[in-house]
Amino acid sequence: MSLSVAVAGASGYAGGEVLRLLAAHPDVTITTVTAHSNAGQPLIQVQPHLRSLAHLTLVETTPENLSGHDVVFVALPHGKSGELTEHLGDDTLVIDCGADHRLTDEADWAKYYGGEFYGAWTYGLPELPLRAGGRQRDNLLGAKRIAVPGCNVTAITLGLAPGIQSEVIRSDDLVAVLAVGTSGAGKSLKTHLLASEIHGSAAPYAVGGSHRHNPEIRQNLTAAGGEGVSVSFTPVLVPMSRGILATSTAVLQPGVSAADVRAAWQLTYAHEPFVHLLPEGEFPKTADVLGSNSTLIGLAVDEAADRVVVISAIDNLVKGTAGAAVQSMNLALGLPETTGLPMDGVAP
Structure with missing residues (x-):
């Protein structure tokens, strides 16, 4: 029926x-x-x-x-x-x-x-x-x-939640910078979204923690096990109609290795139909998920900074x-x- x-x-x-x-x-x-x-x-x-x-x-x-x-x-x-x-x-x-x-x-x-x-x-x-x-x-x-959920929220949450739940990263020093397609701003006529304004340019917005998705991100990562969740999130409008590429970083917990990091994300998403961890050394592009319900995630450890770097790509409309x-x-x-x-x- x-x-x-x-x-x-x-x-x-x-x-x-x-x-x-x-x-x-x-x-x-x-x-x-x-x-x-x-x-x-x-x-x-x-x-x-x-x-x-x-x-x-x-x-x-x-x-x-x-x-x-x-x-x-x-x-x-x-x-x-x-x-x-x-x-x-x-x-x-x-x-x-x-x-x-x-x-x-x-x-x-x-x-x-x-x-x-x-x-x-x-x-x-x-x-x-x-x-x-x-x-x-x-x-x-x-x-x-x-x-x-909000679209930016989804990209950041799916990127960072495995590390927080498995306690391989700290939740009190999270940073995310997102390249965001213009459809995320809706269909209403806005001057800054005109082709002549956005073409060939990238523009940050809602800088300094003012974006409305901030509390939702903290809410999700707290639900995943985070304590004192603090996230600095900066979206950047780029000249593409669809897509979000989120680069999220977090401080590693003491004694955590790169192998521990990859194992945490692999365990979390091993059986998820729509979230896929890419092989080591590979990172997603927004074009890879255009029109799909998939999330692609690339993972690296910046040993000099003692941080994990997570790059997640989604189609913001799907x-x-x-x-x-x-x-x-x-x-x-x-x-x-x-x-x-x-x-x-x-x-x-």
């Missing part, structure tokens, strides 16, 4: 990517797509790459239009998801691709986002290793409310958003976790 699905915010990049993945999912039927300013237009007019969904028309984003579905994906700006999803029935699986239900600490929400705090939902990062053992996927089984949403849906519904999700990227 096919599950009925609605996607709110279907005219944006995240909503469009959710639709692209769901269009190939054998267990769902997309019945409703909603938007704000684009309501009333054929979906194909604003998402021309989704040819198989040309029969759908965008309708207003209201609780009434979203009610009655088996699954609802919400891809709206922060502050908009919470006020909408509180009106949806408990029987519906609701998956929020936005920020409204990620943070457990109301003070963090007030500092980094502001506005009403809607409370945390089950966190949608299945591969996250937990302090007490197991993975976050165990908590997703049967869940009815799921919060999808593993960073829509892929995590569909993966979490599969787990919540008892479907095979990999259903409808591409492991392979697109090249060249």
Whole structure:
């Protein structure tokens, strides 16, 4: 029996990517797509790459239009998801691709986002290793409310969590610099995202710990076993439409060898379908994961600095958003976790 699905915010990049993945999912039927300013237009007019969904028309984003579905994906700006999803029935699986239900600490929400705090939902990062053992996927089984992680958060968390859980790195001196594609900023018109502004240039933003993903990264790495987690995270906008390349470093614990480091990451991800540790001396490129739900990780030890260097690559719209949403849906519904999700990227 096919599950009925609605996607709110279907005219944006995240909503469009959710639709692209769901269009190939054998267990769902997309019945409703909603938007704000684009309501009333054929979906194909604003998402021309989704040819198989040309029969759908965008309708207003209201609780009434979203009610009655088996699954609802919400891809709206922060502050908009919470006020909408509180009106949806408990029987519906609701998956929020936005920020409204990620943070457990109301003070963090007030500092980094502001506005009403809607409370945390089950966190949608299945591969996250937990302090007490197991993975976050165990908590997703049967869940009815799921919060999808931030894209930068996913790249850093998957890069560093194995070292923290296995206690081979310290968690109080973490540094991450990310090269981020422009689609991470959303589809709204912004001057600094114009081709003439971004082409041939790289520009840091949210410098000095002001990025809204900071508390979520600390939250995840604490859940993985970190004590006094401190992370300095700097994103850099680069001229590519998709992708995140995160270079994360951490101080090694005393007496830890390079072999201990590699063993920790290998053990953590040995059986993960979508997270792959590359052979020693190899490092990923964002092109390697374009269009895929995979995370590729390269690992090295900088002996002179006594630090581990982890380079992780994801597609910010797939593993960073829509892929995590569909993966979490599969787990919540008892479907095979990999259903409808591409492991392979697109090249060249």
